[in-house]
Amino acid sequence: MRDSKGRFIKGHRVPVNWSIASAIKNTGSSNKFKTKYIAYICDFCCGCFMVNIDKVKCNLDRDMNIFCGRDCYYKYRAENYHSENHPMFGKNHTEETKGKIKQNIPLRVGKDAPNWRGGVTTENNLLRWCQDNKDLRKRVFERDDYTCQICGDRNGNGKTILLNAHHIKSWAEYPELRFEDSNCITFCVPCHKKIHKGEISFNNTHSWVYLDGDVIKMEGFE
Helix, strand or coil, X not given: CECCCCCECCCCEEEEEECHHHHCHHHCCCCCCCXXXXXXXXXXXXXXXXXXXXXXXXXXXXXXXXXXXXXXXXXXXXXXXXXXXXXXXXCCCCHHHHHHHHXXXXXXXXXXXXXXXXXXXXXXXXXXXXXXXXXHHHHHHHHCCCCCCCCCCCCECCECCCEEEEECCCCCCCHHHCCCHHHEEEEEHHHHHHHHHCCCCCCECCEEEEEECCEEEEECCC
8 A cells, every 4th residue: 555655654564365386476486385475564664575474463463563674674773762762761670670670580590591511611611711810800901001011012003902811820830829910911812822832931031020019021022
């Protein structure tokens, strides 16, 4: 159905049942399954397209829009659910509502997590991804001004530098120093690899590390 200017009317449905065979008749394809389709007008671009009648019934029962594709869906969301157009704009959940949400959505961790496999994660991985280690990395990066202490690289000027917090005394051999700030130093990924490959060493006269108060400084790297 069109309006007085000849444009398709949004949401208007043409009540004609189609089978897949008839819907793709002009393409030369065939399908033995006779699924019922109807012609529908996209709720955003007003283009006519074929859609499964069961999907239409389901969306209309839930008062949902129907679109001809992802592009129209995302454009519709951008126009109708952005900033002040969002239904929750300027609103906050009450403490009572927050409590109900927490009750209805249990914490899906440990045995309650969908990917739980009986506790197969190693202790080493648990420690490396624990909150204490994340906090350690943040403290070390902040202390070193998010700068590699060998080459001096850092983020900015159009480049992205990935940083690692290197343990001066081995993580494996000195477990008591794993979360000590003074035992860690900031390296970029390439320099960190050179350390572990032995291309840069802490033990020769040309490249070494010394402590000056709480700040670790690097000197003499080739």
